[in-house]
Amino acid sequence: MQIEPIKQKYALLIRDVCKQLQAIHIDQLERKWITISILVIGLFVGIIVIDAFFHGVNPPSKVETIDSASLHLNEEFAEDNLGVQVDDKGNIIIRMVAGRYSFFPKHIAVPAETKLTFRWVSMDVLHGVHIPMTNMSTMIVPGYVAEITTTFPKPGEYPVLCNEYCGLGHNHMWSNISVIAKEDWNAPAKSPVKGGSNNE
Amino acid sequence: MNDAAERKLALSHLWVAFIAFILACFMGEYQVLERSGLISALDSPNVYFASVSTHGVLMAFVLTFFFIMGFGYYIATTSLKQPVWNKPLAWGGFWLALVGVVMAAIPLLTGKASVLYTFYPPMVAHAAFYIGATLLVVGSWVWCAIMLVMFVQWKKENPGKPVPLAMFATAMNALLWLWTSAGVALEVLFQLIPLSLGWMDTVDPGLSRTLFAWTLHPIVYFWLIPAYTAFYVFVPKQAGGFCSVMNWPDWHLSYWQCSPCR
Numbered sequence: 001m002q003i004e005p006i007k008q009k010y011a012l013l014i015r016d017v018c019k020q021l022q023a024i025h026i027d028q029l030e031r032k033w034i035t036i037s038i039l040v041i042g043l044f045v046g047i048i049v050i051d052a053f054f055h056g057v058n059p060p061s062k063v064e065t066i067d068s069a070s071l072h073l074n075e076e077f078a079e080d081n082l083g084v085q086v087d088d089k090g091n092i093i094i095r096m097v098a099g100r101y102s103f104f105p106k107h108i109a110v111p112a113e114t115k116l117t118f119r120w121v122s123m124d125v126l127h128g129v130h131i132p133m134t135n136m137s138t139m140i141v142p143g144y145v146a147e148i149t150t151t152f153p154k155p156g157e158y159p160v161l162c163n164e165y166c167g168l169g170h171n172h173m174w175s176n177i178s179v180i181a182k183e184d185w186n187a188p189a190k191s192p193v194k195g196g197s198n199n200e
Numbered sequence: 201m202n203d204a205a206e207r208k209l210a211l212s213h214l215w216v217a218f219i220a221f222i223l224a225c226f227m228g229e230y231q232v233l234e235r236s237g238l239i240s241a242l243d244s245p246n247v248y249f250a251s252v253s254t255h256g257v258l259m260a261f262v263l264t265f266f267f268i269m270g271f272g273y274y275i276a277t278t279s280l281k282q283p284v285w286n287k288p289l290a291w292g293g294f295w296l297a298l299v300g301v302v303m304a305a306i307p308l309l310t311g312k313a314s315v316l317y318t319f320y321p322p323m324v325a326h327a328a329f330y331i332g333a334t335l336l337v338v339g340s341w342v343w344c345a346i347m348l349v350m351f352v353q354w355k356k357e358n359p360g361k362p363v364p365l366a367m368f369a370t371a372m373n374a375l376l377w378l379w380t381s382a383g384v385a386l387e388v389l390f391q392l393i394p395l396s397l398g399w400m401d402t403v404d405p406g407l408s409r410t411l412f413a414w415t416l417h418p419i420v421y422f423w424l425i426p427a428y429t430a431f432y433v434f435v436p437k438q439a440g441g442f443c444s445v446m447n448w449p450d451w452h453l454s455y456w457q458c459s460p461c462r
Binding site: 124125126139141142143144164165166167168169170171 | 245246249314315316320321322323404405406409
């Protein structure tokens with residue numbers, strides 16, 4: 001394949017486009033608004049870039065699969081392992097199972113102003129989790145582990161709501177979470193658990 | 201519009217679009233009333249989610265597709281001043297899409313497809329719902345093909361001249377839709393129809409979401425381009441003014457003239 005003629009053709013095309021662009025008459029007022037639009041776009045792109053590179057705001061990109069049909073046989077998400085745990089490095093890890101129509105365990109207590117790692121799995125269909133007034137919001141896709149690390153700034157009682165349609169009982173799917181002041185919170189007695197942290 | 205035949209074609213699409221719209225509006229009213237809890241006799245998750253699913257399909261797919269198809273036929277015939285290419289094919293696309301809508305409506309209204317318009321696998325609806333939705337999408341592909349053929353025909357008959365802006369936008373919308381609807385087509389053909397017919401036992405919902413997302417967001421652009429077309433072409437004309445943006449197709453089209461299309 002000959003590259004040179006293609007190169008020439010595109011060079012010609014670009015030159016042609018530039019020439020035509022320069023020849024376009026653009027009204028003063030329109031030119032002003034075009035500039036403003038470009039500045040607004042530049043501002044938004046800039047904010048996204050700064051957030052991504054300096055504030056670490058990124059979409060969760062980790063992909064971790066799990067067999068949703070056998071969660072009860074899975075060591076990490078067996079019934080005894082659910083809820084709040086502190087691993088041997090002192091990290092707080094919360095394992096939650098979503099299923100028609102609740103989140104299990106039904107109620108958990110976590111400390112405020114502390115880094116928390118949530119690991120959500122679904123035992124049946126697609127669910128979502130949303131904790132109002134916090135930034136906890138993710139889709140829980142069966143077959144995948146949804147891991148979110150977050151910090152809850154304010155103590156209080158929060159509902160945990162399903163925000164992805166999961167069947168006729170979807171609007172009744174919710175549970176509770178208590179966010180407790182950091183100094184009042186005690187780690188659950190039964191920790192750490194083996195098997196959990198080396199799966200991560 | 202050139203003549204009665206073109207008018208009938210475009211208007212038939214718009215009639216279906218707006219009938220779907222008004223039905224979906226009433227469903228929306230019912231849904232608000234049901235969720236408000238004011239009338240306890242209305243309380244029924246079965247009816248509620250059947251209604252939400254039908255409402256979503258009518259608003260996001262039926263209104264969207266039929267409106268844009270009707271709008272496109274109108275733009276093509278008026279801006280290019282030529283009749284719709286292959287009218288029997290255009291009517292074929294219309295009827296294919298309409299049969300799809302009716303086919304999907306039966307399981308939707310009987311509560312056998314309460315999976316919302318975004319499908320939500322691994323929940324499974326009756327196969328007729330997915331097949332109907334597929335026919336609707338295939339009907340819209342017929343429209344895309346006709347728009348592109350008319351675009352190329354006009355270019356051949358008018359060498360060196362820029363395609364009118366309205367038609368340029370419509371043809372680009374057809375290209376955009378052909379590409380972006382491939383996601384949902386793959387999901388329905390290779391995951392949902394085999395699953396609902398029992399040919400497959402399992403499905404990867406992560407893959408389904410990814411394929412659907414490929415289509416879902418561009419549905420917004422499928423609507424935006426006709427809105428832009430109206431704002432850039434119809435509104436300045438109605439206002440009696442002249443917008444210099446209308447000169448812009450000159451350079452868009454120079455791109456087309458050099459492209460392999462010619």
